[in-house]
Amino acid sequence: MLWPEETTRNTAGELTIGGISAVALAEEFGTPLYVFDETTLRNRARRAVASALAGGPGSRAVFASKALELPRILSILADEGLGIDVVSGGELFVALHSGIDPHVISFNGNNKSQQELREAIDAGIELIVVDNLHELDLLEALTRDRVKPVSVLLRLNPGIDVHTHDKIATGVLDSKFGFPLWNDDAAAGVARALEVSGIALKGFHTHLGSQLFDEAAAALAIEKIVEFAAQMREAHGVEFEIISPGGGMGISYHEGMPEMDIAEWMGGVADTLERACARARLPQPSLVFEPGRWIAGPAGVAIYTAGSRRDIDGIRSYVSVDGGMADNIRPALYEARYTAELANRIGPDDRKTVTIAGKYCESGDVLIRDIPLPPIEPGDLPGRSGRGGLLHSYGEQVQSRAQACCRARLRGKGRAHQAKRDIRRSAGARRDELTRSTFGVK
Ligand SMILES: Cc1ncc(COP(=O)(O)O)c(C=O)c1O
Numbered sequence: 001m002l003w004p005e006e007t008t009r010n011t012a013g014e015l016t017i018g019g020i021s022a023v024a025l026a027e028e029f030g031t032p033l034y035v036f037d038e039t040t041l042r043n044r045a046r047r048a049v050a051s052a053l054a055g056g057p058g059s060r061a062v063f064a065s066k067a068l069e070l071p072r073i074l075s076i077l078a079d080e081g082l083g084i085d086v087v088s089g090g091e092l093f094v095a096l097h098s099g100i101d102p103h104v105i106s107f108n109g110n111n112k113s114q115q116e117l118r119e120a121i122d123a124g125i126e127l128i129v130v131d132n133l134h135e136l137d138l139l140e141a142l143t144r145d146r147v148k149p150v151s152v153l154l155r156l157n158p159g160i161d162v163h164t165h166d167k168i169a170t171g172v173l174d175s176k177f178g179f180p181l182w183n184d185d186a187a188a189g190v191a192r193a194l195e196v197s198g199i200a201l202k203g204f205h206t207h208l209g210s211q212l213f214d215e216a217a218a219a220l221a222i223e224k225i226v227e228f229a230a231q232m233r234e235a236h237g238v239e240f241e242i243i244s245p246g247g248g249m250g251i252s253y254h255e256g257m258p259e260m261d262i263a264e265w266m267g268g269v270a271d272t273l274e275r276a277c278a279r280a281r282l283p284q285p286s287l288v289f290e291p292g293r294w295i296a297g298p299a300g301v302a303i304y305t306a307g308s309r310r311d312i313d314g315i316r317s318y319v320s321v322d323g324g325m326a327d328n329i330r331p332a333l334y335e336a337r338y339t340a341e342l343a344n345r346i347g348p349d350d351r352k353t354v355t356i357a358g359k360y361c362e363s364g365d366v367l368i369r370d371i372p373l374p375p376i377e378p379g380d381l382p383g384r385s386g387r388g389g390l391l392h393s394y395g396e397q398v399q400s401r402a403q404a405c406c407r408a409r410l411r412g413k414g415r416a417h418q419a420k421r422d423i424r425r426s427a428g429a430r431r432d433e434l435t436r437s438t439f440g441v442k
Contacts, residue, residue: 001251001252001259001298002252002254002255002298002385003017003298003385004018004037004039004040004298004299004300005037005039005043006018006019006037006039006040007301009346012345013344013346013347014343014345015301015341015343015344015383017035017037017301018037018038022035022301022303022343022344022381022383023381026303026305026343026344031303031304031322032302032303032304032305032321032322032327033302033303034301034327035300035301035302036068036073036296036299036300037299037300038076038299040298041073041076041077041295041296042080044294044295044298045063045076045081045082045295046080046081047262047263048061048063048082048262048266048289048294048295049061049080049081050263051262051263051265051266051267051289052266052287052289054263054266054267054269054270055266055269055270055286055289056270056274056284056286056287057286058241058242058286059287059289060081060083060287060288061081061082061083061266061290061291062084062085062106062288062289062290063082063083063085063290063291063295063296064085064087064108064247064290064291064292065085065086065087065095065292066086066087066091066292067293067295067296067297068292068296068300069094069095071094073296074095074100075099075100077295078098078100078101078104082104083104083105083106083126084100084104084105084106085105085106085107085108085290086105086106086108087108087109088116089115089116089119092105092107092116092120092125093119096123102123102124102125102126103124103125103126104126105120105123105125105126106126106129106288106290107125107127107128107129108129108131108155108205108207109129109131110131110132110178111131111134112128112131112135113138114138114142117135117138117139117142118142121142121146121150126151127151127152127153127202127242127288128150128151128152128153129152129153129154129155129205129244130152130154130155130189130193131155131178131179132178132179132189133188133192136193136196139152139198139199140196140198140199142198143197143198143199145198149197149198149199150198150199150200151199151200151202152193152199152200152201152202153201153202153203153204153242153244154178154189154190154193154203154204154205155178155204155205155206155207156179156180156186156204156205156206156225156228157170157171157172157175157177157178157179157180157181157206158171158206158208158220158221158224158225159172159173159181160208160217160220160221160224161217162208162209162214162248170207170208170209171206171207171208171209171217171221172209177207178205178206181225186228187228187231187232187235190232190235190236191235191236194238201238201240202240202241202242203229203240203241203242203243203244203285204228204229204240204242204243205243205288206221206225206244206245206246207244207245207246207247207290208221208245208248210247210248210250210292210293211250211251211293212248212249212250212260213250213260215264215268218265218269219268219272222245222269222272222273223272223276225243226276226277226279226280226282227276227280229243229280229282230280230281230282233282239283240282240285241285241286242285242286242287242288243285243286243287243288244289244290245287245289246290247291247292247293247294248291249262249265249293249294250294251298252298253297253336253337253338253339253385254338254339255339259298260294262291262294266289269289270287273285273287298385301343301384302323302327302328302383302384303343303381303382303383303384304321304322304323304356304367304381304382305321305322305379305381306319306320306321306377306380306381306382307319307320307321307322307359307378308320308378316355316370317352317354317355318354318357319354319355319356319357319376319382320356320357320358321356321357321358322359323358324357324358324367325358325360325365326358328367331368332362332364332365337368338368338385339371339384339385340356340368340371340373340382340383340384341382341383342373342374342376342380342381342382342383343382344381345374345380347374348375349374350374350375351372351373352373352374352375353371353372354370354372354373354376355368355370355371356368356384367384368384
């Protein structure tokens with residue numbers, strides 16, 4: 001699915017999303033503009049929530065909020081039954097200030113600070129996914145006097161190549177994430193976790209990477225984790241309640257690219273878990289899936305305004321727009337490819353190959369390389385599909401401009417204004433958070 005469900009053209013040839021003209025939205029809010037369709041978000045959230053039930057009692061899906069961290073959107077997704085996964089104190093702050101119940105929040109990441117862990121514990125979140133021994137040391141100090149232990153999972157790295165871009169492969173041998181399963185590190189992690197009286201080790205987590213289309217890799221990871229869980233039961237006499245295979249379900253960003261069937265993916269993981277547990281004679285843990293871009297990506301469209309143009313004979317034609325790597329780092333970071341159409345008109349039909357460049361002073365600031373589009377004039381509105389992954393949380397830190405260029409369209413005008421306020425509040429909250437942690441202000 002390349003565009004939000006309700007995307008079409010009106011009689012003037014303008015792209016409409018959920019019945020609202022992209023041109024009218026661009027006039028009202030300015031560009032660069034990110035438009036999200038609530039119907040698409042809700043439908044995809046529902047599919048993820050329903051598919052996760054394949055894992056049996058207690059199994060669930062949580063939204064990896066790094067994919068799109070906006071208060072109104074987090075509350076829509078939570079309303080549909082998704083938990084929320086965060087990867088920083090800033091994301092935790094935004095989730096809590098969006099009214100998300102702490103009991104459905106989990107905290108991932110490879111270098112959580114003492115302050116971040118303290119805030120997560122104080123908020124009473126559901127699960128902390130521990131990445132390394134350093135975090136266990138921090139947790140030991142933070143939970144020393146606790147009566148009720150803090151629930152944790154250990155993130156494991158199974159060392160599996162998932163054939164995605166190497167910058168988004170996380171379960172491979174050469175990775176900064178998780179306790180390696182191919183040496184003694186993971187067993188040492190379990191032994192250490194069991195020593196810390198203030199935490200309760202509930203099970204294991206892994207995340208193999210993003211844009212995954214290989215279901216066999218997820219199945220192999222589950223088999224390795226169950227085998228490890230059986231060894232740990234043998235060594236320590238403990239059984240585990242939860243296994244999280246992470247997220248990473250691939251989506252389509254351009255014609256010809258497939259989309260992962262989430263029900264098939266989750267169902268396949270659940271079947272593998274059942275078989276592996278039966279083989280190892282382990283009680284079956286529940287599954288916690290962490291989709292991010294699969295939910296948010298196809299719900300969004302980015303609209304820019306075209307400006308200057310450079311035609312280099314025999315080499316390339318660049319059309320520059322008023323956004324770029326500050327609002328979407330993915331093409332520059334890992335060569336993500338998108339599709340686009342003109343949002344303000346249809347034709348003419350004689351398409352020319354152009355490269356949509358961003359406005360930032362980096363040669364790498366290119367949004368889409370070599371895409372056939374109708375001839376573009378200054379003032380045209382190229383609309384790019386499939387927002388997917390890393391907009392607000394990453395872009396904002398590249399340049400603060402992303403704070404100003406993100407707007408949302410949710411059903412009805414009142415909602416759009418509410419979303420606008422939410423985004424300002426989220427940007428403000430993040431700034432407050434950064435200020436507080438930078439200057440140690442309480
Ligand atoms: C730990 C973890 N879980 C889930 C996700 C979500 O991945 P995706 O958006 O590809 O589904 C990520 C993304 O990097 C992640 O790091």
